[in-house]
Amino acid sequence: MxxxxxxxxxxxxxxxxxxxxxxxxxxxxxxxxxxPEVSNGRKAIGLYHTTKTRESSENEFSSIGKFGEKMIEMLPEDLAFTVFVPSERAFERDLRLRKNESLVEKMNDDTYATISRVLGFSAIPRTITSGNVSFGEETLYDSISGFVLYISKDVDGMLVVNRVRSETVDIKRNKIVVHVMDGVIMDAEFEESVQPDEEEGK
Incomplete structure (x- = not known):
């Protein structure tokens, strides 16, 4: 039993x-x-289809502009960075830098100093694509100069950084991710230093 x-x-x-x-x-x-299907790195994960890479279009890639190219050249290519580059129009409107005038030899030092200062405000030593940012949430990151960047995403998938909206997102240059912005990200002190002539002209 x-x-x-x-x-x-x-x-x-x-x-x-x-x-x-x-x-x-x-x-x-x-x-x-x-x-779900695994992303191949060329598309943003989630609802928005906004990722734009070098492989997708040379025209989109060229939207970085001459001054943006100079900013990117200041960074090491083999390290991960995210850069919020002002568009050519934003460089001219907000910093009065015109590629035909500001890139001539006698202006080169001043132009370099301005661009390197802007780079300090707008570069983050890590990769941030539009797919990493959730809609409706604001994320804080320190730029390489210590300036705090408040990053969020609009309904259409474009990024907004310190109230400056992107025109193009997720352009990739080696390990560097570039977002082209419709404005210049800078602190109040630098903004005052680059815009005194407008006030005097009024």
Missing amino acids: KMNRGRIVKRSIAFVWLVVLFCCLFVVLISVLRL
């Missing part, structure tokens, strides 16, 4: 283990079948 009872207990335990094992395998199988 005792031996029979022992066999029944052992068989019951074995049966329970088999059921548990089958359930685990079933859950794993269902999970694998329902996994």
Whole structure:
């Protein structure tokens, strides 16, 4: 009787283990079948299809502009950075830098100093794509100069940094991610120093 009872207990335990094992395998199988497609790195993850990379269009890539190119050249290519580069229009409107005038040899030192200062405000030593930013949330990052950047995402997937909206997002240059902005990200002190002529002219 005792031996029979022992066999029944052992068989019951074995049966329970088999059921548990089958359930685990079933859950794993269902999970694998329902996994979403893996992104190939050229598309933003989520609702928005806003990622723009060098491979997708040379015209989009050229939207960085001459001054933006100079900013990117100041960074090491083999390290991960995110740069919020002002558009050519923003450089001219907000900093009065015009590529035909500001890139001539006699103005080169002043232009370099201005661009490097802007880079300090707008570069982050890590990769941030539009897919990393959730809609409706604001994320804080320190730029390489220590200036705090408040980054959020609009309904259309464009990034907003310190109230400056992006024109193009997720342009990739080696390990550097570039977002072209419709404005210049800078602190109040630097903004005052680059715009005194406008006040005097009024």
